[in-house]
Amino acid sequence: MKKETVEQYRAKALEYYEKAHIVLTDEEKANIEVADFGLNDIEKTGLQLVVYVNTDRVCAKEMVLLPHQTCPQHRHPPVNGTPGKEETFRCRWGKVYLYVEGEPTPHPACKPPEGSEAYYTVWHEIQLNPGEQYTLYPNTWHWFQAGEEGAVISEFSTHSTDENDIFYDPRIKRIPEIED
Amino acid sequence: MKKETVEQYRAKALEYYEKAHIVLTDEEKANIEVADFGLNDIEKTGLQLVVYVNTDRVCAKEMVLLPHQTCPQHRHPPVNGTPGKEETFRCRWGKVYLYVEGEPTPHPACKPPEGSEAYYTVWHEIQLNPGEQYTLYPNTWHWFQAGEEGAVISEFSTHSTDENDIFYDPRIKRIPEIED
Numbered sequence: 001m002k003k004e005t006v007e008q009y010r011a012k013a014l015e016y017y018e019k020a021h022i023v024l025t026d027e028e029k030a031n032i033e034v035a036d037f038g039l040n041d042i043e044k045t046g047l048q049l050v051v052y053v054n055t056d057r058v059c060a061k062e063m064v065l066l067p068h069q070t071c072p073q074h075r076h077p078p079v080n081g082t083p084g085k086e087e088t089f090r091c092r093w094g095k096v097y098l099y100v101e102g103e104p105t106p107h108p109a110c111k112p113p114e115g116s117e118a119y120y121t122v123w124h125e126i127q128l129n130p131g132e133q134y135t136l137y138p139n140t141w142h143w144f145q146a147g148e149e150g151a152v153i154s155e156f157s158t159h160s161t162d163e164n165d166i167f168y169d170p171r172i173k174r175i176p177e178i179e180d
Numbered sequence: 181m182k183k184e185t186v187e188q189y190r191a192k193a194l195e196y197y198e199k200a201h202i203v204l205t206d207e208e209k210a211n212i213e214v215a216d217f218g219l220n221d222i223e224k225t226g227l228q229l230v231v232y233v234n235t236d237r238v239c240a241k242e243m244v245l246l247p248h249q250t251c252p253q254h255r256h257p258p259v260n261g262t263p264g265k266e267e268t269f270r271c272r273w274g275k276v277y278l279y280v281e282g283e284p285t286p287h288p289a290c291k292p293p294e295g296s297e298a299y300y301t302v303w304h305e306i307q308l309n310p311g312e313q314y315t316l317y318p319n320t321w322h323w324f325q326a327g328e329e330g331a332v333i334s335e336f337s338t339h340s341t342d343e344n345d346i347f348y349d350p351r352i353k354r355i356p357e358i359e360d
Contacts, residue, residue, distance in 0.1 A: 021201035023311040024311050052270060058266060058267075088232070088240065132205065133232060
């Protein structure tokens with residue numbers, strides 16, 4: 001990902017944090033994490049986030065999805081003898097569609113990003129509006145996509161080790177390489 | 181605590197969640213927890229909160245302190261072979277003064293509630309404005325008080341077992357008895 005793209009998506013994310021009245025420090029604003037998952041198509045597959053805290057036991061993040069942007073299908077496996085990451089998503093602003101293992105929803109609201117259809121296999125849909133939340137237990141396949149206005153989502157979880165996440169799409173790299 | 185007092189403080193808390201633009205479901209609004217810690221002086225010693233999630237591993241709460249209201253000094257001891265509760269406070273709105281073990285602050289901004297001075301022994305002051313946060317590790321004595329406008333504070337923590345909290349003031353009962 002180009003440094004310029006990172007800055008561009010940081011600025012976009014900031015607009016959404018402001019819409020949701022989420023107050024960030026200047027340091028947090030300057031370091032908003034921008035992830036394109038190595039697919040170089042961040043408008044469709046991407047995520048912007050601020051990690052508030054990530055200790056050995058607890059992690060909290062504030063995530064932004066731009067309109068129709070998708071966080072691709074992944075799971076959190078057991079790591080170092082712990083059961084793997086457990087996470088609760090709470091929608092703060094906008095709307096997010098979460099897809100998890102289980103009975104497929106007959107007419108899902110979302111489509112996978114074009115060209116990546118093969119890597120989206122779980123279709124039980126949970127719609128989260130502001131104030132609504134859902135808890136995901138470890139090692140469950142899941143992906144999520146914002147509605148047409150985008151979304152701001154709090155994540156409350158156990159310790160986060162993004163580098164251990166397993167993505168269904170083998171092309172994905174969670175930790176981006178930033179070029180000048 | 182009288183049921184009427186609970187309802188009155190729920191309504192007050194709701195005003196602060198609204199000022200902070202925190203969206204709650206109707207069910208959460210109807211069940212805002214109101215704690216007077218058994219001291220029957222909730223204006224001075226009390227806390228209002230919504231528990232978003234409390235699994236075996238992760239807990240998240242949204243707390244309201246009314247102007248100058250105090251959450252009294254307590255600690256989270258080891259429970260059932262776990263190290264005790266770890267918590268991160270993040271101020272979302274208003275201002276909160278957190279007092280923890282360590283070098284006493286020479287001119288602290290807060291006073292303990294009148295008549296309870298003997299039960300406030302830790303005086304290292306941390307001031308939290310919106311967007312600022314602090315992580316407390318298990319078994320650390322701490323207490324906190326809102327500034328003159330009140331405060332809304334997110335708490336990200338390990339599993340919460342309020343009934344195991346140890347308060348410095350032996351008169352305190354964390355789990356209130358509600359009378360009609």
